[in-house]
Amino acid sequence: MNLLQRAFRRFDLASALDDASWSVNGNTYFGMGRPAGGEERSSAWDFEAAVRFAYKRNGPVFALMLVRQLVFSEARFQFRQIRNGRPGELFGTPALSLLETPWAGGTTGKLLSRFIQDGDLNGNGFITNYNPGRLKRMRPDWTIIVTGSEEEPSLSGDAIDGDLVGYAYAPQGNWDDPVFLLPEQVAHFAPIPDPEYHFRGMSWLTPVVRDITADSAATSHKLKFFENGAMPQIIVSYDKEIGPDKFAKFKAAMEAAHVGLDNAYRTLYLGGGADVTIAGKDLHQLDFKVTQGAGESRLAAAAGVPPAIVGFSEGLAGSSLNAGNYTAARRRFADATMRPLWREAAGALSTLIDVPAGAELWYDERDVAFLREDSKDAAEIQGVKSRTIRQLMDAGFEPKSVIAAVEADDFALLRHTGLYSVQLQKPGSGQPTPAAQPTEEA
Structure with missing residues (x-):
């Protein structure tokens, strides 16, 4: 410590x-x-x-x-x-x-x-x-x-x-x-x-x-749009002759009849001196x-x-x-x-x-189930590597050096045995001796 x-x-x-x-x-x-x-x-x-x-x-x-x-x-x-x-x-x-x-x-x-x-x-x-x-x-x-x-x-x-x-x-x-x-x-x-x-x-x-x-x-x-009856924002204007008391009553009546989901799409009726202007956009327009x-x-x-x-x-x-x-x-x-x-x-x-x-x-x-496709790809890669290892060993390279070279992706690690062909025999050694030909009896 x-x-x-x-x-x-x-x-x-x-x-x-x-x-x-x-x-x-x-x-x-x-x-x-x-x-x-x-x-x-x-x-x-x-x-x-x-x-x-x-x-x-x-x-x-x-x-x-x-x-x-x-x-x-x-x-x-x-x-x-x-x-x-x-x-x-x-x-x-x-x-x-x-x-x-x-x-x-x-x-x-x-x-x-x-x-x-x-x-x-x-x-x-x-x-x-x-x-x-x-x-x-x-x-x-x-x-x-x-x-x-x-x-x-x-x-x-x-x-x-x-x-x-x-x-x-x-x-x-x-x-x-x-x-x-x-x-x-x-x-x-x-x-x-x-x-x-x-x-x-x-x-x-x-x-x-x-x-x-x-x-x-x-x-x-979006929530407010639906809470207000799924209608775009509107502006209601009144004639200057409409007093504050009538304005308040009309506003309360309109909100009671048209605000909220239950009142969506109702027909809007206006009295004399009132005019409606669309000031907002619907959800399609807002995209x-x-x-x-x-x-x-x-x-x-x-x-x-x-x-x-x-x-x-x-x-x-x-x-x-x-x-x-x-x-x-x-x-x-x-x-x-x-x-x-x-x-x-x-x-x-x-x-x-x-x-x-x-x-x-x-x-x-x-x-991990999400990676199963990766496992398939990994199996295919392993198959390619195994074939490469087989070919290099058949060509006479030392098995340990072949595995190291393939895993490291560095062929400079390869070491040759000095043996060739699939039988991996030294050159000239292993050739069969011709059989003696029988001679004819005189």
Whole structure:
């Protein structure tokens, strides 16, 4: 345990939060960052606001997060051998049982679902093995990351020797009695690094907050249209002879007869001195499909989910659903979104379990239904490789060098045995000796 970690176990976090920084043994420490006074908040926006405003109230955001979660939670974990810096086969040990049953009634899928939810909403997911034999999800807005520096205390994590000291967790935000955790006790999932900080992640929702607001506003606009009788906005004007009392009575009578869904499409009758002007547009004229469709595509791009995969309108038009285009979209989602997320999750969780020497914690995607087409492609690739291996071995190259060259895609690794042909015999050796011809008896 280094000096920073020993100090971390002793400092008074509750009083430190008042000043946003604290000193122990002459060293200054900061909680989760330093935009102003040294504190780093867990997210650029409030976690509960993200949950209630985006996840629970915005349909496109919920759909995108659900697709990511459903595919992400299908993976399992295995260990992967590393040989000479290259990955080998997958294998399992009893150490993986902690990830298979992380808590009572828990599964790997539930663990990954929590990880990706917190990562999407906050940019940071935290899991701890504080209680031996089981894991615990740490709510991100109740967790702070502690950084420290011995050489330049005023810079904390930004200093040349700035380092991660650990984590502090306060259930219900009660910082009077936090739980202190060292880095090896916490799996920190932050797939999108925040450029302003060294250890904090950033939610993909952050850059599209205004798009989420616009989409919610458009949905509210449609709702108001139907609540007002599914009629465009109109202006009713009266003759100057109409007094305030008559105006108020006429207004009340008109709203009672024409406002609301139950009064939609009723004939409008006007008395003398009243005139109606259409001031708004109906839904067809406003073309909400185009307006909201473009916004949905921007959200999908930020989430790394092609619109055709999640079922957005712009992804269901034209040639988007052709077999080739949909396959390309599915492969883009798997290769550029899911696999990097699985890799980051495996790297984070590897701090909580015993990884065998010469191996790494890795994800096993073989049972993910969404990737079955990829499995077919992989089988075809393996078939091509096997034929290449056979041809090279038949040509006289050493079997080990053939496998290494094919796996590394580097034929410079090939080594020849000096033997040729299918029989792999040395040149001139193995030629049959002509049989002696019988001689005629004299």
